[in-house]
Amino acid sequence: MRRVEAVFKHGKPCLVIDGRAYPVDEGDECYIAVVPINALKGLRLYELPEGFQVLPVKSLSRGGVSTPLFPGRVLVSGGGSLTYEYWEVPKYYRVFLPVDDYVFNLVVRAAEQAGFKLVEGAWTRTACGP
Numbered sequence: 752m753r754r755v756e757a758v759f760k761h762g763k764p765c766l767v768i769d770g771r772a773y774p775v776d777e778g779d780e781c782y783i784a785v786v787p788i789n790a791l792k793g794l795r796l797y798e799l800p801e802g803f804q805v806l807p808v809k810s811l812s813r814g815g816v817s818t819p820l821f822p823g824r825v826l827v828s829g830g831g832s833l834t835y836e837y838w839e840v841p842k843y844y845r846v847f848l849p850v851d852d853y854v855f856n857l858v859v860r861a862a863e864q865a866g867f868k869l870v871e872g873a874w875t876r877t878a879c880g881p
Contacts, residue, residue: 753793757782757800766803768794773811778804783826787811788864804828 756767765772766784773790775782781802788807799805804826808817 753795753798755794755798755800757803766800766805775803781828785811785817787817799828 754767754769758765758767758772760772764775764777764782766775766782766786767773768786768790771790773784773786775784777783781804783804783806785806785808787810791805791807806824806826810818
């Protein structure tokens, strides 16, 4: 079982997963934490603190520069929702992904590699061996 909590370090919010703090940005209605997808293994989405979303990335360097999984950004919420945000100059789009969307399928594959499974529109943790 992974330990996930929201803490404030030096007055700034952080999402802490197993003792490692990930800084967050303030979104419109929540805090958004940028977390490498490998750090999400074993994490159940309902364990995310209320008001936090996770932006999974391929990797995160010490300088805070991330390598995105996809163009735009994919946000995962504790309630199991998945939102894809992207930009086509000059417009900004925010959509809930349909099942037949190509990008959605990429997200599903990446999420399954991280140990998650999409069941009836909600993300759940799959059972894993040792």
